Amino acid sequence: MVATVLKLRYRVLGNTLARRPWQLVGFILSSLWGLGVLGGLVAGFIALAVFQDLEAATVVAVLGGSLLILGWLVGPIIIAGVDSTVDATRLAPFPLTRRQVMLALAGTGLTGIPGIVTTIAALATLIVWARWPLAAVIAVPAVLAGVLTCVLASRLMAELSGGMGGRRSREIIGTAVLIVLIMTGPILTGIVALLDQAGGDLWTRLQQAADILAWTPLGAAWAVAPSVAAGDAWAALTSAGIAIATLVVLWVVWDRVLEAAVSSPRQRATRAVAAGKLGLFxxxxxxxxxxxxxxxxxxxxxxxxxxxxxxxxxxxxxxxxxxxxxxxxxxxxxxxxxxxxxxxxxxxxxxxxxxxxxxxxxxxxxxxxxxxxxxxxxxxxxxxxxxxxxxxxxxxxxxxxxxxxxxxxxxxxxxxxxxxxxxxxxxxxxxxxxxxxxxxxxxxxxxxxxxxxxxxxxxxxxxxxxxxxxxxxxxxxxxxxxxxxxxxxxxxxxxxxxxxxxxxxxxxxxxxxxxxxxxxxxxxxx
Incomplete structure (x- = not known):
């Protein structure tokens, strides 16, 4: 059933591109942009593997992976980055369990251009760990867990910003993200000031940031392979546990949100009030x-x-x-x-x-x-x-x-x-x-x-x-x-x-x- 949904999604996409030439041009340009990004990333990974040590590889992997998840998390609110051809509301009338709906939505996220680019880029990090065979083997499920975290977080945020039965949550989340973006500069300034007080150059600060992010849901999946390469089994197991727990929490919360989204109307057409209650009027x-x-x-x-x-x-x-x-x-x-x-x-x-x-x-x-x-x-x-x-x-x-x-x-x-x-x-x-x-x-x-x-x-x-x-x-x-x-x-x-x-x-x-x-x-x- 999930495979059928994915086939229908791509048939709709193909028909849409065939009818709208300018959208086809945009699709081609976005695909070329994705290939360009992949080429640059692969070249960077090769240079990192050849010329840099484990410490540099760890910082790049953890910080880059954390920024990737953050981008997927904020993207559905800042831009219309999630494909809405298939969503929970459109699938609600069909005889699909909620688990099948979630698998179908996750599949559409993974098989879109952003999902494909992210997956290939994540697997390309294996180039960096080629000098540590065990780390390269462990990195495969770890980075795939990171990619799945991106998709689940994106789908959850898209569903939240889509309303959960109304537009109020979308408005609240959009406003909250707006405030966070406005305050990003001051927050970064304050963080830099704290790091300045602690001393150290820019590289030292980046290392400190990577060390912190490795113990958070943003960077845990990307910190597993570096920990294995460094021979720190305890750190690798802890990061893997955080990454798995993150996936479980995202899946459970998404499940609850989807249940609310498909079982209640998007907006209330009317609201009952007591007779004579005119509010400010x-x-x-x-x-x-x-x-x-x-x-x-x-x-x-x-x-x-x-x-x-x-x-x-x-x-x-x-x-x-x-x-x-x-x-x-x-x-x-x-x-x-x-x-x-x-x-x-x-x-x-x-x-x-x-x-x-x-x-x-x-x-x-x-x-x-x-x-x-x-x-x-x-x-x-x-x-x-x-x-x-x-x-x-x-x-x-x-x-x-x-x-x-x-x-x-x-x-x-x-x-x-x-x-x-x-x-x-x-x-x-x-x-x-x-x-x-x-x-x-x-x-x-x-x-x-x-x-x-x-x-x-x-x-x-x-x-x-x-x-x-x-x-x-x-x-x-x-x-x-x-x-x-x-x-x-x-x-x-x-x-x-x-x-x-x-x-x-x-x-x-x-x-x-x-x-x-x-x-x-x-x-x-x-």
Whole structure:
């Protein structure tokens, strides 16, 4: 039955390539790329076997294998790297046991281009261990276990990011990986700093990393052969045990995830609530402003496309704390940078409505009410968040004297951004991800010109917030406390003026451009 599924998979692939010439070209190019990678790896393994000693071979094998598993683990989230021609949901109606489904999915992973390249590359490492015959023999099942770990981890992550019966887990995992990727630089910086304190050159640090990874699920399978070559039977058995335990855990967890995925619907079409429970709509004032306010605030609190911004924004001070310390200048001004990013989130806010923007136009709500409601929803979240970051950075940096200047500049930038976006979002719509999409997914219809528009908005925001930024800079240079309070007052007052002007101008603009925005949104490819 598993062989039948694999045959059907390749028949579907062949028919698809025959009908779509450009996809065939892509398939050929990816195959050539895989052959090129294999050629380079084999050449490197030969050079390693001839010119380097066991210590160098161990470091390369463990670090390279660990990075390989990590790439397979993260790949399904960052890119659409897992072939979805055959998945658990499509196989659910057929008379297959869950074990057969898992074997079929693992088989498709192993027999795809990435799986074939990985398997051949892993077996090519036998060249490195040719000088130690016993290690070369032991390396065969060990590296195959490493390859199987890659496939199982990839399939598990693909199933998790696919939803487990809904899109919520996909959104959570995608956001978590986004945070990890953003913090990769600071984390590596911190690790390097710790290694610097421990002493030693780069090679010593790589050896230390390999020694640690050899006792983890990432590097255990790749550390078996080096341990055998070194004559360390205990280390080899321990690494083999960790590798086998990793496979068992991955298989069991994947089995549970598949059971949940095929026994429940991907999304709930409806959700029952108690009568009269309207959420924020029952709390906010009635009318166009109140309804738009409730809808906007609901989006900021529940839509993952907004929530990701709220999660990433507080990482700015953490980022600068890692790289420059809490006493650095960048850590102190990080609230201003966070406000600048936060200010531009809604520069094309109507785009997130999608075709549902048509219902807004159908209600006949005034442009001014729409602009004010959206701004209030964003401000309910943005202003407390930026103020909290400003206060927290002042406390941790031990420089509370500059808090008024930092807070004034931050609020000035944020309010200027709200005013500017009230106008820009009445003029600009751009393709955006759907609510359940990965944050790394490329959006059809997006181009470089649309991507540059956010920088134009940022430039406008910086110009409009100069009345608050300039006194804050003077405060930082001279240390005069008065300038800090001037910055705070200017940020609030001039920011409020920009907000009012933005609502008036943006509202009038939206009433003129609204139908055209809806037409452009409908024209975006899906």
């Amino acid at each position: 029952g709390v906010m004032p009635t009318g166009g402003v109140g309804a738009t306010w409730a809808r906007s605030l609901s989006a900021w609190l529940r839509d993952p496309r907004y929530l990701r911004q709220l999660i990433v924004i507080p990482l700015f001070p953490v980022l600068f704390a890692f790289t420059g310390g809490t006493d650095g200048f960048m850590f102190l001004v990080s609230p201003v940078l966070a406000a600048l990013v936060m200010a531009a989130v809604g520069y094309a806010d109507v785009s997130f409505d999608g075709t549902a923007f048509g219902t807004t136009l159908a209600t006949g709500i005034s442009g001014r009410a729409d602009r004010l409601g959206r701004l209030l929803g964003a401000a309910c979240v943005g202003i407390p968040l930026i103020a909290l970051i400003a206060v927290a950075t002042a406390v941790f940096s031990g420089d509370a004297a500059h808090l008024p200047a930092v807070l004034g500049a931050s609020l000035g930038v944020l309010l200027a951004g709200y005013g500017a976006c009230a106008v820009s979002s009445a003029l600009i719509v751009t393709p955006v991800p759907s609510p359940g999409d990965s944050p790394f997914k490329s959006t059809p219809g997006q181009n470089s010109i649309m991507g540059l528009l956010v920088f134009v908005v940022w430039a406008v925001v910086l110009v409009l917030s100069l009345p608050a930024i300039v006194p804050a800079i003077v405060n930082a240079v001279t240390g005069e406390q008065m300038w800090g309070w001037i910055a705070l007052a200017a940020g609030v007052v001039f920011g409020a003026v920009v907000v009012v002007v933005g609502i008036l101008v943006g509202g009038r603009t939206l009433e003129r451009t609204g139908p055209d925005l809806l037409v452009r949104i409908k024209s975006f490819p899906t």
